[in-house]
Amino acid sequence: MKDLENTPSSLPPWPRGVWAKIGHACVIAPRMPAVLFMRGYRKTVSKLYGNVCKYYPTCSKYALDAFEVRGLIVGTAMTVWRLLRCNPFSQGGVDYVHGSVLHQRSLEMKRANNGTMVPDAFTDDASRSV
Numbered sequence: 001m002k003d004l005e006n007t008p009s010s011l012p013p014w015p016r017g018v019w020a021k022i023g024h025a026c027v028i029a030p031r032m033p034a035v036l037f038m039r040g041y042r043k044t045v046s047k048l049y050g051n052v053c054k055y056y057p058t059c060s061k062y063a064l065d066a067f068e069v070r071g072l073i074v075g076t077a078m079t080v081w082r083l084l085r086c087n088p089f090s091q092g093g094v095d096y097v098h099g100s101v102l103h104q105r106s107l108e109m110k111r112a113n114n115g116t117m118v119p120d121a122f123t124d125d126a127s128r129s130v
Contacts (some may be wrong), residue, residue: 007102010097030071033062054093056095065100065102069100
């Protein structure tokens with residue numbers, strides 16, 4: 001498990017008001033067994049494997065985010081699709097669950113760097129003036 005993947009939960013925040021909280025709990029309840037299972041898996045089994053995933057975030061973090069953001073049914077489908085893509089013939093890469101904390105952070109970084117994740121040394125303003 002990568003240290004950079006230890007992010008706050010991507011679950012929707014609790015609303016105000018008693019009836020809103022009851023409705024929110026009914027929406028969140030079906031996904032919680034899968035979320036709790038993935039949290040336990042990440043704390044036990046993922047640590048034994050080490051850093052072997054081709055993708056960022058790892059498949060277990062992707063599954064956790066998928067369950068937290070999209071729910072049980074869509075999260076399960078997203079997780080299965082990700083596991084099918086994680087094979088020796090895949091190139092891997094960065095693959096966030098849209099709406100997750102990691103996805104939001106990457107968008108903030110892109111906005112701060114004018115659309116790029118890392119400033120490019122070859123397009124620095126000082127080199128253009130020559």
